[in-house]
Amino acid sequence: MPVVAQETGVGDPAVNMGIFLVFVSITLIIVFRASRSSRTASDYYTAGSSFTSAQNGVAISGDYLSAAAFLGVTGLIAVYGLDGFLYAIFAMLAWLVALLLVAELLRNTGRFTMGDVLSFRMRQRPVRAAAATSTLVVSFLYLIAQMAGAGALVALLLNVTSDLGQSLVITTVGGLMIVYVLIGGMRGTTWVQIIKGSLLMVTVVAISAWVLGAYGLNLSALAGAAADNHPAGQGLLEPGLQYGESTITKIDFLSLAIGGVLGPAGLPHILMRFYTVPTGREARKSVVWAIWLIGTFFLCSLVLGLGATALVGAERIISAPGAANSAVPLLAFELGGTVVLAIVASVAFATILAVVAGVTMAAAASFAHDVYANVIKRGGSAPNEVRVARITVLVIGVLGVLGGIGGKDQNVAFFVALAFAVAASANLPTLLYSLFWRRFTTTGALCSIYGGLVSCVVLITFSPVVSGTETAIFPTVDFAYFPLTNPGIVTVPLSFLLGFLGSVLGRERSDRRKFPEMEVRALTGTSTATGSPAGEMPETRVALDRSPARRPEQHY
Amino acid sequence: MSISEQGAARQDGTQQPATADPWVTAQRSPEFVQMRRKLRGFVFPMTAFFLIWYFLYVALAAFAPAFMAIRVLGNINLGLIIGLLQFVSTFTITTIYVAFANKNIDPPGTHIREQLEAGAR
Numbered sequence: 001m002p003v004v005a006q007e008t009g010v011g012d013p014a015v016n017m018g019i020f021l022v023f024v025s026i027t028l029i030i031v032f033r034a035s036r037s038s039r040t041a042s043d044y045y046t047a048g049s050s051f052t053s054a055q056n057g058v059a060i061s062g063d064y065l066s067a068a069a070f071l072g073v074t075g076l077i078a079v080y081g082l083d084g085f086l087y088a089i090f091a092m093l094a095w096l097v098a099l100l101l102v103a104e105l106l107r108n109t110g111r112f113t114m115g116d117v118l119s120f121r122m123r124q125r126p127v128r129a130a131a132a133t134s135t136l137v138v139s140f141l142y143l144i145a146q147m148a149g150a151g152a153l154v155a156l157l158l159n160v161t162s163d164l165g166q167s168l169v170i171t172t173v174g175g176l177m178i179v180y181v182l183i184g185g186m187r188g189t190t191w192v193q194i195i196k197g198s199l200l201m202v203t204v205v206a207i208s209a210w211v212l213g214a215y216g217l218n219l220s221a222l223a224g225a226a227a228d229n230h231p232a233g234q235g236l237l238e239p240g241l242q243y244g245e246s247t248i249t250k251i252d253f254l255s256l257a258i259g260g261v262l263g264p265a266g267l268p269h270i271l272m273r274f275y276t277v278p279t280g281r282e283a284r285k286s287v288v289w290a291i292w293l294i295g296t297f298f299l300c301s302l303v304l305g306l307g308a309t310a311l312v313g314a315e316r317i318i319s320a321p322g323a324a325n326s327a328v329p330l331l332a333f334e335l336g337g338t339v340v341l342a343i344v345a346s347v348a349f350a351t352i353l354a355v356v357a358g359v360t361m362a363a364a365a366s367f368a369h370d371v372y373a374n375v376i377k378r379g380g381s382a383p384n385e386v387r388v389a390r391i392t393v394l395v396i397g398v399l400g401v402l403g404g405i406g407g408k409d410q411n412v413a414f415f416v417a418l419a420f421a422v423a424a425s426a427n428l429p430t431l432l433y434s435l436f437w438r439r440f441t442t443t444g445a446l447c448s449i450y451g452g453l454v455s456c457v458v459l460i461t462f463s464p465v466v467s468g469t470e471t472a473i474f475p476t477v478d479f480a481y482f483p484l485t486n487p488g489i490v491t492v493p494l495s496f497l498l499g500f501l502g503s504v505l506g507r508e509r510s511d512r513r514k515f516p517e518m519e520v521r522a523l524t525g526t527s528t529a530t531g532s533p534a535g536e537m538p539e540t541r542v543a544l545d546r547s548p549a550r551r552p553e554q555h556y
Numbered sequence: 557m558s559i560s561e562q563g564a565a566r567q568d569g570t571q572q573p574a575t576a577d578p579w580v581t582a583q584r585s586p587e588f589v590q591m592r593r594k595l596r597g598f599v600f601p602m603t604a605f606f607l608i609w610y611f612l613y614v615a616l617a618a619f620a621p622a623f624m625a626i627r628v629l630g631n632i633n634l635g636l637i638i639g640l641l642q643f644v645s646t647f648t649i650t651t652i653y654v655a656f657a658n659k660n661i662d663p664p665g666t667h668i669r670e671q672l673e674a675g676a677r
Contacts, residue, residue, distance in 0.1 A: 523591060523661070524669040
């Protein structure tokens with residue numbers, strides 16, 4: 001392997017980019033074609049809900065499986081063995097939460113954003129503002145993590161190690177993403193995700209088959225070879241390599257497990273995908289597609305992770321640029337040389353691009369629809385909504401690029417962990433209460449959203465991720481008063497508790513007319529076809545329950 | 557909308573006064589009540605089951621590593637097997653839920669929706 005000897009990267013940078021450029025060209029053509037039908041808000045935000053469940057299922061997997069899954073989880077399995085496998089397990093299992101409790105009901109009661117559902121039977125402006133705040137925080141953290149990841153990826157794959165070079169790559173990714181979302185809207189973004197999701201699945205399944213084939217389709221033989229090539233030996237296959245050190249680290253492991261399984265069903269860009277299909281039933285079927293694809297992906301991640309350790313060796317992976325993240329690229333190079341590495345590199349870039357596009361789409365929709373149309377314009381006429389969404393895309397894109405450049409030398413896992421923690425603590429409890437608990441009130445919703453959000457940020461700030469350890473953001477000072485790196489074990493129960501207390505102790509009653517409406521809509525899908533959307537009513541409707549006048553069915 | 561609406565709702569078997577909100581009427585109809593009971597009776601226990609099963613894995617990995625390290629088949633130990641079984645249970649629950657929803661949620665849901673939307677016209 002003469003090229004590996006360069007130490008800073010593997011393969012041929014020009015070839016590594018080749019397939020990616022083909023991907024970019026094809027997706028750009030599709031996005032421009034899709035732009036012809038992105039005029040109304042419904043077109044722009046949800047592609048007119050015109051995708052099939054199979055298309056949406058593939059797009060969900062494309063939106064969900066980020067570089068953190070493709071390179072990160074496989075790398076964690078390569079380095080930490082069974083402890084790394086937990087990430088694969090919860091990342092897949094989380095989809096049962098989405099399937100059983102969220103997807104259909106959300107599709108039936110909302111229209112464009114998570115705020116639609118949370119505010120359905122609440123006072124519109126405060127709840128939408130809270131939902132948008134949480135959406136923007138989660139999306140922005142996610143965006144920075146992906147953008148910064150792009151910087152790290154080029155160091156590994158393109159041998160670009162200079163600050164300027166990496167910043168340039170991050171800017172290019174941001175620029176392309178803005179083009180996709182600005183021009184293609186949800187339709188273009190969805191097609192990018194479908195293409196990328198398919199590429200990713202084919203690549204991962206093919207390399208896994210290759211690895212398994214090399215060990216006679218025998219998982220035990222593969223595991224044994226991995227253990228032989230890891231300093232921990234058989235310990236690689238046993239729990240505790242990453243989190244086994246002390247009781248605190250074990251509780252941290254548990255905390256990670258809580259945030260990990262509850263976070264994904266609260267990620268705004270994932271929730272928004274359910275609106276791109278016409279009915280709740282189609283939303284259910286898309287999640288079923290997604291579960292099979294995502295489950296297959298994470299089963300493959302076990303094979304890829306063990307394969308990387310078996311064939312490349314744990315020590316070489318850890319010492320490579322990007323450390324654990326380099327496991328799959330190194331494995332690809334080991335197996336098939338420059339060409340296979342180029343495929344993996346291109347898929348990794350396509351992954352980052354598709355995920356940032358999806359996240360930006362959700363953030364822009366939330367700002368334009370929740371904040372602009374409903375908080376600022378008070379739910380009245382907002383003919384400029386789509387234009388505001390497009391401007392928001394630009395602003396978020398630029399901020400994401402700046403955040404990515406600023407964060408590229410940071411521990412990006414921090415941003416992902418925080419995004420998941422906020423989604424699990426602020427969004428999911430509020431969503432579940434809204435959908436299932438009759439007595440949930442505006443005060444309760446505000447308590448659980450802001451309580452979850454603030455407690456996550458505070459606990460992370462005072463955690464070892466930010467200070468007091470060598471890998472922290474501020475390694476030289478120590479204000480790590482909270483010992484866990486994952487806040488979920490505290491913040492998730494806290495948010496549920498705050499939502500409960502806010503509803504029970506608050507003086508207002510829940511809206512007794514809106515809950516039946518929400519429940520009937522949620523379970524039967526009534527009126528989604530004729531489009532009487534959640535919360536696009538003027539603020540007057542919100543004036544509690546006293547008025548006997550019924551809101552007429554509205555057709556948009 | 558109110559006259560035809562209530563006509564539809566009455567056929568639904570409810571005794572709501574003529575001024576009742578159609579959503580409230582629909583929500584109190586026996587068909588809806590039964591549908592909701594069935595749905596909650598399925599998704600809540602199922603969610604509890606898969607979460608307990610998942611946290612059992614997490615707790616065993618964290619606090620009983622020696623148990624998880626017991627080798628069963630060659631290098632395949634209990635930790636790996638229980639981990640892989642999480643995938644099996646996820647796929648199984650998904651399949652069961654789809655069959656359940658097709659049978660118990662979609663037919664009454666469609667029926668109630670058609671009644672409400674016919675009434676609203």
